Amino acid sequence: MRECTLDDLRRILLDLGGLDDPAVLRGDIMDTGFIELGxxxxxxxxxxxxxxxxxxxxxxxxxxxxxxxxxxxGYLNRRLTGVA
Structure with missing residues (x-):
């Protein structure tokens, strides 16, 4: 089973839409709060x-x-690999 990557999450977030500026999802957003991202x-x-x-x-x-x-x-990948 494949793991979830930041690129996977970023793609899903972009597909959800609703952002004033999709550029906020560029770069290293791993530790940026979802609220801060919009x-x-x-x-x-x-x-x-x-x-x-x-x-x-x-x-x-x-x-x-x-x-x-x-x-x-992290949580999703632990669930996918059976660790969580």
């Missing part, structure tokens, strides 16, 4: 649905616990 709690629920659809891992009940892409990707 994603509110509703957008995070949409993100969770996309992750569940694409990766087959339920995260909607915990997505709000992960404030940054690093935290979300």
């Amino acid at each position: 994603y509110d709690s509703l957008a995070l629920l949409h993100l969770a649905v996309r992750i569940e659809t694409e990766f087959g891992v339920e995260v909607s009940d915990v997505i709000s616990e992960f404030p940054t892409p690093r935290a979300a990707i």
Whole structure:
């Protein structure tokens, strides 16, 4: 099973739309808060649905616990590899 990368997450976030300036997703955003990137709690629920659809891992009940892409990707990859 493949792991989730920052590029995967960035692609999903861009697909969700709603950003005033999509350029905020360029560069190293691993430790930038989702709120700082422009994603509110509703957008995070949409993100969770996309992750569940694409990766087959339920995260909607915990997505709000992960404030940054690093935290979300880490959790998802632990679930994908059976570590979490």
